[in-house]
Amino acid sequence: MQLNHEKRELTIKIVYYGPGLSGKTTNLQVIHSKAQPSMRGQLLCIPTHDDRTLFFDLLPVYFKSKSGIKIKLKLFTVPGQVIHNSTRRIVLQGSDAVAFIADSRHKATEENNTYWRNMRQNMREVGLDPQSVPTVIQFNKRDLPDTQTDEELEKIRARGKEPVVGAIAIQGVGVLETLFAVLQAAYRDLDARSNISLNLNMDEEEFLAKIFRHMDTSSSSLHF
Amino acid sequence: MVSESVLDKKLLLKNLVSSEALSQMVREFAELHHIGIRIFDEEGQKLADAKTDGGEFCSAVFATPSGRQTCAAVVSRLTNGPLTPDEHAPLALIETPPPGTPPPLVISCYAGLRYLLMPIVFDGDILGRVVFGPFFPEQLQPWPASLDTTNHSDWDMEQLAKLAENVERSSESKLLRILLPFSSILHLLIASGQRAFYASSMQVETTLEHARELENQNRKLLQMNERLRELDRLKSSFLATVSHELRTPLTSIIGYSEMLSDGLAGPMNMEQSEYVSTILERSQSLLGLISSMLDITQIEAGKVHMNFEPISLGELVRLSLASVRPWVAKKKITVTAHIPAHSDAVGDKERLKQVLINLLTNAIKFTLPQGKISVVLTEKEYQEELKAPGYRLWVEDTGIGIPKDQLDNVFRSFFQVDSSSTREFGGTGLGLAIVKGFVEGHGGVVRVLSDSNQGSRFTVVLPQTPPQEEMDIPHPVSILPSDDRF
Numbered sequence: 102m103q104l105n106h107e108k109r110e111l112t113i114k115i116v117y118y119g120p121g122l123s124g125k126t127t128n129l130q131v132i133h134s135k136a137q138p139s140m141r142g143q144l145l146c147i148p149t150h151d152d153r154t155l156f157f158d159l160l161p162v163y164f165k166s167k168s169g170i171k172i173k174l175k176l177f178t179v180p181g182q183v184i185h186n187s188t189r190r191i192v193l194q195g196s197d198a199v200a201f202i203a204d205s206r207h208k209a210t211e212e213n214n215t216y217w218r219n220m221r222q223n224m225r226e227v228g229l230d231p232q233s234v235p236t237v238i239q240f241n242k243r244d245l246p247d248t249q250t251d252e253e254l255e256k257i258r259a260r261g262k263e264p265v266v267g268a269i270a271i272q273g274v275g276v277l278e279t280l281f282a283v284l285q286a287a288y289r290d291l292d293a294r295s296n297i298s299l300n301l302n303m304d305e306e307e308f309l310a311k312i313f314r315h316m317d318t319s320s321s322s323l324h325f
Numbered sequence: 326m327v328s329e330s331v332l333d334k335k336l337l338l339k340n341l342v343s344s345e346a347l348s349q350m351v352r353e354f355a356e357l358h359h360i361g362i363r364i365f366d367e368e369g370q371k372l373a374d375a376k377t378d379g380g381e382f383c384s385a386v387f388a389t390p391s392g393r394q395t396c397a398a399v400v401s402r403l404t405n406g407p408l409t410p411d412e413h414a415p416l417a418l419i420e421t422p423p424p425g426t427p428p429p430l431v432i433s434c435y436a437g438l439r440y441l442l443m444p445i446v447f448d449g450d451i452l453g454r455v456v457f458g459p460f461f462p463e464q465l466q467p468w469p470a471s472l473d474t475t476n477h478s479d480w481d482m483e484q485l486a487k488l489a490e491n492v493e494r495s496s497e498s499k500l501l502r503i504l505l506p507f508s509s510i511l512h513l514l515i516a517s518g519q520r521a522f523y524a525s526s527m528q529v530e531t532t533l534e535h536a537r538e539l540e541n542q543n544r545k546l547l548q549m550n551e552r553l554r555e556l557d558r559l560k561s562s563f564l565a566t567v568s569h570e571l572r573t574p575l576t577s578i579i580g581y582s583e584m585l586s587d588g589l590a591g592p593m594n595m596e597q598s599e600y601v602s603t604i605l606e607r608s609q610s611l612l613g614l615i616s617s618m619l620d621i622t623q624i625e626a627g628k629v630h631m632n633f634e635p636i637s638l639g640e641l642v643r644l645s646l647a648s649v650r651p652w653v654a655k656k657k658i659t660v661t662a663h664i665p666a667h668s669d670a671v672g673d674k675e676r677l678k679q680v681l682i683n684l685l686t687n688a689i690k691f692t693l694p695q696g697k698i699s700v701v702l703t704e705k706e707y708q709e710e711l712k713a714p715g716y717r718l719w720v721e722d723t724g725i726g727i728p729k730d731q732l733d734n735v736f737r738s739f740f741q742v743d744s745s746s747t748r749e750f751g752g753t754g755l756g757l758a759i760v761k762g763f764v765e766g767h768g769g770v771v772r773v774l775s776d777s778n779q780g781s782r783f784t785v786v787l788p789q790t791p792p793q794e795e796m797d798i799p800h801p802v803s804i805l806p807s808d809d810r811f
């Protein structure tokens with residue numbers, strides 16, 4: 102979180118982390134398409150020649166609170182390919198919350214675990230406490246064969262404190278729900294640490310409503 | 326970790342678009358539309374400026390002290406003033422503002438000139454401002470009432486009136502029409518600049534981060550290496566101490582056994598003699614093993630001191646063959662030797678004899694009964710490997726051989742091709758390591774040619790004279806090559 106009192110600006114950094122090809126960029130593309138142009142910037146992608154993320158993707162989302170504070174959300178993805186670990190660390194640095202995009206297929210379990218451990222290790226390296234960074238898990242690609250069943254997802258949910266959201270990002274399913282969960286977790290954490298509801302005179306309801314009222318939530322389970 | 330990443334810093338217009346690109350853009354727009362255009366960053370610093378003829382009017386006013394004073398307020402309002410409308414800066418009459426572009430403001434100056442002030446907004450952040458103008462509104466009379474010439478006695482009214490004719494007469498609506506293409510192109514420039522800026526900055530940050538990671542790993546490796554060296558030193562020191570402490574009592578055991586066996590303590594019956602002879606034999610075998618361990622620890626610690634003296638290699642071969650003869654006879658192995666008439670060299674007699682005995686005992690050990698061993702010492706000739714004159718010595722057997730993939734390991738300390746507890750052939754795995762250490766101590770090389778069930782041929786190449794008085798025996802556990810130059 103970066104708070105500029107003089108300019109009355111608050112910047113919140115959300116990072117989409119996960120294995121290569123798990124759907125991080127797709128999540129940002131969907132958010133970009135669902136958000137009204139007035140409240141979001143361009144989706145910046147710097148891909149490799151084979152269309153994989155090279156450094157990161159960035160989607161800025163912004164709004165003004167009732168009290169006149171400009172809130173800017175910077176949604177980043179990390180590059181998923183193994184070789185880009187240093188880049189992942191740079192992007193992860195200073196993040197306020199993380200959406201971990203996992204692949205639901207059974208065969209991806211080991212890869213999910215590897216990247217989960219990698220994320221926690223990288224968090225430690227950049228001075229973040231993995232226990233306290235708000236994290237939401239998205240189980241993407243629910244439409245593919247051989248995915249974990251809902252019962253299996255329930256078991257995974259019960260194993261940790263992180264909210265778990267099922268998704269088919271490529272169809273837009275579960276993307277806004279994941280964003281909602283991660284922003285809610287980020288707000289609650291920032292409020293607990295910096296009391297932003299009082300200091301910025303903006304409660305959780307306003308924070309989330311200002312974002313999601315300007316998004317096309319019609320095909321999601323969100324109601325604003 | 327690197328300090329704050331470029332991703333977490335505020336974007337600055339000057340980092341995204343070069344001043345040259347901005348200047349070219351405003352110049353071309355200014356020429357096309359006959360209007361002055363200036364671009365300022367968020368701090369009010371001018372990044373691009375294209376004046377038109379109309380600017381001469383302002384310059385002439387600004388050149389006079391009273392004009393400068395009255396212009397300063399307008400200039401300040403244009404470069405640093407708020408971008409939100411107020412009573413002095415109303416919104417321009419604009420029906421459909423360009424998407425993503427906040428509506429421009431109209432700033433009027435006391436001389437009746439007008440400016441359009443347009444914020445540069447990108448991704449929700451204000452990066453700077455564009456000032457279009459000055460221009461005279463089309464409907465304006467030549468001199469506005471606000472121009473009270475009595476306050477400006479230093480003005481040359483005639484010249485100003487002439488220059489005022491050059492000032493663009495325009496309407497806001499006409500100007501607003503150029504805003505759309507102007508902001509679109511500026512937006513494109515900024516977007517592509519942002520992409521290039523992030524890509525190049527991330528390239529640098531990633532490289533630095535990668536270097537930092539490698540440095541960390543190197544530091545860990547160095548620490549580990551230092552620990553290994555320390556452990557290696559401890560091992561060598563431990564082995565040397567233990568070997569020494571074992572040898573002392575063993576010498577007594579051997580001495581007293583010999584005395585018993587020689588009957589110095591009175592006659593012994595057959596059984597007693599047999600027991601004492603077994604004690605003696607096993608003690609000597611143990612002494613050999615301890616000596617080998619002491620040798621290898623000295624080699625590993627780099628503490629071997631060679632006593633070079635004139636020697637005859639042929640004589641050494643003969644002596645070594647003599648000392649293994651009982652064992653050869655026992656296994657019914659045929660040994661042939663080819664030794665030249667002259668084989669004078671300089672070397673450490675005891676060490677070279679041990680090299681030969683180790684190679685021979687190895688050959689005998691792994692050669693089955695009825696097998697053959699041949700020993701060949703060549704004439705003195707130029708040795709390519711050593712770039713010096715020297716001798717080659719082959720010890721070849723018809724034994725079980727060594728699998729090809731193990732050939733690199735046989736000279737390592739304590740290495741056994743078959744290291745299982747049920748292996749057929751005994752030994753400590755030190756013999757060949759000692760051979761290598763001593764041969765290299767002479768400036769020579771040792772090689773092996775073998776394969777499973779194909780027998781083995783060990784070749785020792787020795788210089789006639791070792792290259793220097795005392796060779797540094799390479800440390801077998803040197804992990805990192807030291808290439809310090811200063």
